[in-house]
Amino acid sequence: MRLKILNGCEASAEGAISAGCAFYAGYPITPQNRFPEYMSERMEHFGGVFIQAESETSSINMLFGAAAAGFRCMTSSSSPGISLMQEGISYLAGCELPAVIVNMVRGGPGLGDVTPSQSDYFQSTRGGGHGDYRTIVLAPWSCQEIHDHTYLAFDLADKYRNPVIVLGDGLIAQMYETVRLKPTKKRFPKKPWALDGCSGRKPNSLKSLFLTPGVLEAHNWKLASKWARIEKREIRCESYYCKNSSYIVVSFGTCARIAKEAVERARQEGTDIGLFRPITLWPFPYAQLAECLKNAKKVLVVEMNLGQMIDDVKIAARNSNARIFFYGRPGGGVPDPDEIYKEIKKK
Amino acid sequence: MKAVYQKPESLTSETTIYCPGCGHGIIQKLIAEVIDELGVRERTIGIAPVGCAVLSYNYFNFDVTEAAHGRAPAVATAIKRLLPSRIVFTYQGDGDLAAIGTAEIIHAAARGENFSVFFINNAVYGMTKGQMAPTTLEGQITTTTPGGRNPQIHGFPIRVCELLSSLDGVTYLERTTTSSIQGIISTKKAIKKAILWQMQQKGMSFVEILASCPTNWKKSPADSMKWIKETLEKYYPVKVFKDPGNIL
Numbered sequence: 001m002r003l004k005i006l007n008g009c010e011a012s013a014e015g016a017i018s019a020g021c022a023f024y025a026g027y028p029i030t031p032q033n034r035f036p037e038y039m040s041e042r043m044e045h046f047g048g049v050f051i052q053a054e055s056e057t058s059s060i061n062m063l064f065g066a067a068a069a070g071f072r073c074m075t076s077s078s079s080p081g082i083s084l085m086q087e088g089i090s091y092l093a094g095c096e097l098p099a100v101i102v103n104m105v106r107g108g109p110g111l112g113d114v115t116p117s118q119s120d121y122f123q124s125t126r127g128g129g130h131g132d133y134r135t136i137v138l139a140p141w142s143c144q145e146i147h148d149h150t151y152l153a154f155d156l157a158d159k160y161r162n163p164v165i166v167l168g169d170g171l172i173a174q175m176y177e178t179v180r181l182k183p184t185k186k187r188f189p190k191k192p193w194a195l196d197g198c199s200g201r202k203p204n205s206l207k208s209l210f211l212t213p214g215v216l217e218a219h220n221w222k223l224a225s226k227w228a229r230i231e232k233r234e235i236r237c238e239s240y241y242c243k244n245s246s247y248i249v250v251s252f253g254t255c256a257r258i259a260k261e262a263v264e265r266a267r268q269e270g271t272d273i274g275l276f277r278p279i280t281l282w283p284f285p286y287a288q289l290a291e292c293l294k295n296a297k298k299v300l301v302v303e304m305n306l307g308q309m310i311d312d313v314k315i316a317a318r319n320s321n322a323r324i325f326f327y328g329r330p331g332g333g334v335p336d337p338d339e340i341y342k343e344i345k346k347k
Numbered sequence: 348m349k350a351v352y353q354k355p356e357s358l359t360s361e362t363t364i365y366c367p368g369c370g371h372g373i374i375q376k377l378i379a380e381v382i383d384e385l386g387v388r389e390r391t392i393g394i395a396p397v398g399c400a401v402l403s404y405n406y407f408n409f410d411v412t413e414a415a416h417g418r419a420p421a422v423a424t425a426i427k428r429l430l431p432s433r434i435v436f437t438y439q440g441d442g443d444l445a446a447i448g449t450a451e452i453i454h455a456a457a458r459g460e461n462f463s464v465f466f467i468n469n470a471v472y473g474m475t476k477g478q479m480a481p482t483t484l485e486g487q488i489t490t491t492t493p494g495g496r497n498p499q500i501h502g503f504p505i506r507v508c509e510l511l512s513s514l515d516g517v518t519y520l521e522r523t524t525t526s527s528i529q530g531i532i533s534t535k536k537a538i539k540k541a542i543l544w545q546m547q548q549k550g551m552s553f554v555e556i557l558a559s560c561p562t563n564w565k566k567s568p569a570d571s572m573k574w575i576k577e578t579l580e581k582y583y584p585v586k587v588f589k590d591p592g593n594i595l
């Protein structure tokens with residue numbers, strides 16, 4: 001068992017290396033500059049490829065090439081850089097190419113600031129780029145989890161031939177915690193569709209262009225059935241004290257970790273309250289949350305944005321009588337436990 | 348009976364979508380012939396552009412991938428770095444390479460990425476039906492320069508080879524033409540040299556090929572050839588910009 005003190009960027013990078021990532025491309029942007037720096041050294045050590053790209057547009061298209069050639073690949077960035085990648089992510093989804101994208105979200109819109117935020121929830125969970133597609137989104141709340149999630153992301157990407165997003169934030173990126181490292185992966189799925197030269201086989205091609213009438217629609221239906229499979233199998237979430245609680249706080253990532261402290265305090269004072277935490281933001285745990293809301297009278301959604309996940313909470317709560325409240329901090333504001341505790345008490 | 352000419356193995360039997368007299372058909376056949384002659388079909392990976400040649404994967408009988416508009420050099424960079432023993436090339440139009448994908452080509456060249464680029468300069472956006480390209484000549488009429496390209500309003504055409512020639516990462520750099528049999532023979536030679544230099548792992552090898560788009564130029568195929576020779580070649584001189592030695 002290997003234990004190391006790492007920040008979120010390093011922990012995620014180590015997760016990728018354990019998962020057999022052979023290619024990293026990235027472009028510096030705060031708060032995740034440590035990511036390319038760390039990767040430049042580690043990839044050289046492992047004989048992988050590290051490229052400091054000229055832009056995030058280029059990074060994501062390099063991932064397209066690496067994935068097309070059949071290699072495990074990743075990039076990391078923060079919000080403005082991820083916006084630049086959206087066309088490329090759409091192409092990855094359309095061509096069914098596996099790749100891992102880490103977004104250490106910062107405050108926006110525009111250049112925003114460099115402090116932690118969750119304002120890219122819509123972008124990550126609704127496709128983000130053009131076309132009818134989805135990406136799996138994992139939302140870690142600690143350095144250990146971003147390590148584990150990054151490792152898992154490579155398996156999920158390969159399994160479904162789809163891009164996977166690890167949605168961290170500026171806090172996870174920069175805080176240090178003890179991380180138990182995953183063992184190095186040795187066996188990988190075969191990729192007979194990859195482009196590595198047509199020696200002994202018919203040529204392979206990768207495309208998202210289907211001009212014959214009806215063929216693109218058929219391709220979309222095929223992708224839809226894949227996403228339905230993901231929705232069935234890959235939902236991940238956690239709940240604390242949710243069974244029979246009349247008051248449920250719903251929060252994800254860093255914010256959920258802060259909210260948990262507030263929930264614990266309220267419980268110590270006798271409040272009948274629980275915390276529900278989606279770990280996959282897409283697929284969203286609608287049924288699991290609905291189950292938790294069975295006896296709920298009140299729901300407080302806490303996010304570091306103006307209210308984005310709350311839309312999914314409302315979908316999950318459509319058959320519930322609970323009243324739904326929101327507390328959020330946009331533009332890089334990070335709530336402290338006391339603040340959330342007060343908010344819990346107010347409602 | 349003796350076969351005097353055969354379709355190269357590196358081309359499929361698919362009928363292309365190219366218009367009569369289009370440069371793409373000529374150039375793609377040359378690439379296929381060269382790949383056959385070098386015996387590298389089974390280890391070649393091509394990257395198609397977004398442009399009239401977007402369906403290249405249907406025409407080449409080896410591995411070919413799509414790339415987003417202009418991003419082929421980024422895609423090629425990763426493929427070649429991960430599979431250094433393969434022959435990797437991008438095939439790109441002037442809009443693809445010199446407008447939307449300018450950053451990608453310049454930086455792949457600056458990094459000295461070891462793949463070949465075939466840059467098809469027809470001075471117009473073929474696929475989207477004839478708008479101004481970054482290589483559209485002064486005075487040239489396009490659908491977005493109905494009065495002719497006016498540098499005061501539309502800026503000046505870009506000479507891509509001249510631009511790239513200052514970058515040390517580019518090993519082999521030549522501009523050729525398809526306006527005559529002689530030009531086509533030289534183009535084939537340049538394509539072959541580019542791939543041979545790639546095999547020497549020397550950095551980027553780049554061939555700009557002046558090609559016709561009769562449809563959007565609104566000229567007959569014969570007049571198009573004449574226009575390349577008399578007009579396009581004047582602004583874009585056929586020339587070897589960089590060639591580190593005798594490789595053929």
Ligand SMILES: Cc1ncc(C[n+]2csc(CCOP(=O)(O)OP(=O)(O)O)c2C)c(N)n1
Pocket residue numbers: 396397398399400416439440441442443444467469471472473474475480
């Ligand atoms: C992001 C994006 N913008 C615009 C387009 C539309 N588009 C397709 S091809 C093309 C221009 C092609 O011109 P060129 O590269 O010169 O190729 P040609 O058809 O002349 O060979 C454009 C603008 C696109 N597909 N993607």
Ligand code: SF4
Pocket residue numbers: 364365366367368369370371399469473474559560561562563
């Ligand atoms: S529009 Fe021009 S470039 Fe496109 S196929 Fe026709 S002739 Fe060729």
Ligand SMILES: [Mg+2]
Pocket residue numbers: 440441442467468469470471472473480
């Ligand atoms: Mg063109």
